[in-house]
Amino acid sequence: MTTVTAQPAKGDTQAAQQRRMLREMLLIRRFEEKAAEAYALGKIGGFCHLYIGQEAVAVGVSAALEPTDYVIASYREHGQALVRGISPRAVMAELFGKSTGCSGGKGGSMHLFDVEKRFMGGHGIVGGHLPLATGLAFAIKYRGGDEVCACFFGEAAVNIGAFHEALNMASVWKLPVIFLCENNRYGMGTAFERVAAVTDVVEHACSYDIAGEVVNGMDVLDVQAATQRAVQRARKGGHPTLLEVRTYRYMGHSMSDPLHGVYRTKDEVEEQKKKDPIAQLFQRLRQDGAIDQAGYDALEAEAKAEVEDAVTFADESPDPAPEELTTHVLAD
Ligand SMILES: Cc1ncc(C[n+]2csc(CCOP(=O)(O)OP(=O)(O)O)c2C)c(N)n1
Ligand SMILES: [Mg+2]
Numbered sequence: 021m022t023t024v025t026a027q028p029a030k031g032d033t034q035a036a037q038q039r040r041m042l043r044e045m046l047l048i049r050r051f052e053e054k055a056a057e058a059y060a061l062g063k064i065g066g067f068c069h070l071y072i073g074q075e076a077v078a079v080g081v082s083a084a085l086e087p088t089d090y091v092i093a094s095y096r097e098h099g100q101a102l103v104r105g106i107s108p109r110a111v112m113a114e115l116f117g118k119s120t121g122c123s124g125g126k127g128g129s130m131h132l133f134d135v136e137k138r139f140m141g142g143h144g145i146v147g148g149h150l151p152l153a154t155g156l157a158f159a160i161k162y163r164g165g166d167e168v169c170a171c172f173f174g175e176a177a178v179n180i181g182a183f184h185e186a187l188n189m190a191s192v193w194k195l196p197v198i199f200l201c202e203n204n205r206y207g208m209g210t211a212f213e214r215v216a217a218v219t220d221v222v223e224h225a226c227s228y229d230i231a232g233e234v235v236n237g238m239d240v241l242d243v244q245a246a247t248q249r250a251v252q253r254a255r256k257g258g259h260p261t262l263l264e265v266r267t268y269r270y271m272g273h274s275m276s277d278p279l280h281g282v283y284r285t286k287d288e289v290e291e292q293k294k295k296d297p298i299a300q301l302f303q304r305l306r307q308d309g310a311i312d313q314a315g316y317d318a319l320e321a322e323a324k325a326e327v328e329d330a331v332t333f334a335d336e337s338p339d340p341a342p343e344e345l346t347t348h349v350l351a352d
Pocket of ligand 1: 096144145146147173174175176177204206207208273
């Protein structure tokens with residue numbers, strides 16, 4: 021099975037591209053629900069952080085990128101990996117710790133990786149990959165390329181020194197990097213309302229010559245448009261951007277965190293679900309006459325089938341061989 025990515029294809033009409041974005045969001049949602057099920061069945065070891073609710077961010081950003089652009093992410097990265105074209109089979113097999121996974125079964129949920137797709141991880145240390153994003157952008161500029169590097173991270177990373185170092189160096193060297201702060205309001209079960217604090221950071225970043233925007237992360241088209249502006253700045257003159265994308269996760273922090281935890285109410289989650297990014301895009305496309313219920317159902321059925329296929333593939337794949345325990349390079 022092939023994955024349809026939200027990246028624009030030649031000759032794509034706007035409606036066709038938006039239908040692809042809807043399909044991508046559906047694929048991520050159905051994939052994540054299946055991952056939760058598989059985790060409960062004991063098929064996934066270690067941590068597993070789901071992306072349900074935040075789909076519009078990965079899909080909107082990816083729709084504004086070229087396949088040659090680089091993406092680097094935190095540990096909540098299943099959605100970004102899928103939308104950049106790593107197959108659901110390779111992602112699910114990685115979650116299951118199987119040798120057919122995109123990191124050979126040795127990385128797991130937090131360490132998805134695919135150099136060919138220019139997906140540079142999956143990183144577990146909060147804020148730790150931001151300097152790597154600056155480094156990737158430095159390499160692009162050093163080689164005279166016109167690619168950009170998109171770096172996803174949660175809002176808790178803005179407290180980390182590496183966040184400021186990475187942004188500062190990107191600004192000083194004028195590097196083609198887009199810092200995407202996915203502000204889902206919570207960092208690992210804490211009760212801090214971070215919206216205001218992060219917005220202050222965006223303003224601060226602007227003061228050291230990084231463009232900054234606050235974006236509605238529940239609207240995939242807003243995310244796409246803001247990323248397109250950032251990409252334009254980056255490709256033109258290597259000007260970096262910080263986007264604070266306001267989003268919301270419906271599930272707990274990880275599979276070991278209860279759905280609502282003690283830091284938010286069920287009502288709050290239900291209220292946020294009214295802004296669901298998938299429902300919003302479907303509504304808009306339906307109003308424009310670009311899709312009907314049958315068209316939506318067909319997209320959803322395709323997504324479900326792709327995820328079922330991925331689970332079967334992961335189930336049937338072998339564990340990594342014992343002699344691979346100490347190797348760090350994937351065999352061809
Ligand atoms: C340097 C560091 N400190 C602490 C942790 C433990 N930790 C894991 S996730 C997390 C919260 C991160 O929240 P946020 O950046 O908002 O991302 P989200 O989980 O909301 O996507 C923390 C503190 C870590 N992984 N790395
Ligand atoms: Mg957060």
